[in-house]
Amino acid sequence: MTFQARRQRDSLLFLAPYAISFACFVVLPVIVSLTLSFMQFDLTNRSAIQFIGLRNYHEAFGDSYFWQALKATLSYVVLMVPSILVVSLGFALGLNGMVKGRNTVRAILFLPGMFNVAVTVILWHWFYDGEFGLFNYLLKGIHGPHVPWIDDRSIAMPSIVLMSLWWVLGGTSVILLAALQQIPKPYFEAAMLDGAGVRAMFSRITLPLLRPVLLFVVVTNTIAGFQVFGQPFLLTRGGPELVTRGLVQYIYETAFNNYRLGYGAAMSWLLFAVIAVFALVQYQFLRRSTA
């Protein structure tokens, strides 16, 4: 065996463990779910499993619950992505300007992200509880109104976003902080010599140089937002009146409560298409503005 052939064989052997697991746990499920999406596949009626073409996709377009779930998902994304962007950038700027205690604050900020979603929800359930919750207790202390945090149609989704923000803020802030620290100091020094103010330095230096990282933050948080499941499922079960039931929860219920795997798979692919469109649009928009 030549050296080249041996090298190629060794390379393949090194790649094999990951390639095999990738094929088994990513490629195969993708193929299976795509196949399922064209089938009538009900676990409780296996004798009626059959290929039905695009009927599942067609059904989704006429399914009011699908649109309701998509609307709930979109409202989460629309609230969550700008919030995480603004708040985490604010925290990152604050941390970047700190001389003492930065590591401690960063650790505290990062801590919630280490909690499991179930732990986070249990904690916030207590915060939000109408009668015994911390927030209403504090509001009562200042003679504030009683707020039905997770029981009111208009407040439930913002409440979920607030909880999610607390949960993921640390990670995003740390990413932005790292990006801020990469900006060469001489840029700011030169701008100061030229008489630039804080606002000008932020808009002319910081923001343009942060855009690639902001693009990353926006796209990853948009994708995560469309896939939101644990927070509403555990905190509100999708209520009140399904206003917080996102698409992933609806897919889960369709596939694993109603056992309609085919229809669930079709909705998953529609969700994938929505995410892909949003991610591409954001990517194009931000790439153009960073060029």
Add this chain to the structure above:
Amino acid sequence: MVLALGIVLLGVIRSAVTGQGVIGGHKTRIDFWNGFTGPDGRIMLGLIRKFNDANPDVEVTMQRMDWATYYNKLMVAALDGRGPEIYVIQSEAMPRMHRAGFVANLTGLFGDSPNIPRSDFDPLVLEQVTYGSELVGVPLDIWPFGLYSNADLLKKAGINHPPTNRKEFLADIQAIQTPMNGNGERDTWGYALTNWRQNFQTVLPQFDGYYFDKNGRAALDNPHNVEALSFFANLQNSKVLPPPDNAEGWVGYRQKKVAMVIDGIYMLGDLQRLEDFHYVGAPTPVIGNHPGTMADSHVLCIRNGIDPDRRAASERFIRFLSQNSIGWAAAGQVPARKSVRNTAEFRSMPVQYAFSQQIPNIHYLPRTTVMFEMNLELDLAVEKVIRGRATPLEALQVANKNLQDDLEKDAMERGSS
């Protein structure tokens, strides 16, 4: 050395795969799955230990999981032939499990001693597990819904027994509740809804309500159902129920802020853990035209297609549980067997016994494969009404239309009606 280790390893693998121990002779291992994650699970564990001690050739191991995910796991495991030998399902889930072909025919388990006598069950209870001439499960218990009252709050209001009819129920609510403050709150409420839909479904039989018509079409918006739902809408409108955005429900009852709630007998286990809380169990008051309440049962099933050894051991275990269901009653359940309910021991369990008095008037949910969809529609309908966003008729009409769509989809896709 390597060879010896290999042999031991092979033995362990064989034991794991076949469930038969290699030491101490033949031992049949039986997996038993259920959703008894509360105090009831501990009582069931005690019963299993008792069985295992009395049957050294069988080892039953129990796996408990939350009901919310239980059926998913059970269905997937059973589909792959890896499911447990014995499992518990709520009788409302039976139509789907039966259609999936996961439940074995247990007709042979019923009969004269040592088998389980059919006559020891109420016909309605046995009906829930009957498909054609086959019995596909053994009902372990009955869980009727009834009224839980806080004895101290009743006494404080000068009431000496829980209400039995609509007039008493409404009068007691008024007598117990404290004046409303500026925020629409009261320190003490006479009554609060726990699970909104289930409260509605509990009194539905009293109004002769039903879910499907004689042709199997959705009939949620029939006048009887509208009347039953209107009762709760009126309670909400007259501000005798806590505001829907701050529903006290079961937590409020536990906190002694609510005097009366309607819920299932299975909630008793939660109350038994509380100290200094004096509760009374009573039949659901007659709000409608005659007595009636909703009920369901835990049913013991055997998975289809297991080998004869395991099947025999499983049947032995089910017989044992059925015969010893007085032990299960302590977990806050009403045994399905009449002979067990007639024992002095059961009669000494005040709440269980009080709830069991409703058995002649219990109503199970309809036998349908679209149960999940139906309950979701009813959840939404009742929620809209309680929140004042729709009238009972409007809400039930929407629910009915959606349910009929689900029925038609089900019939088209699954070849059922």
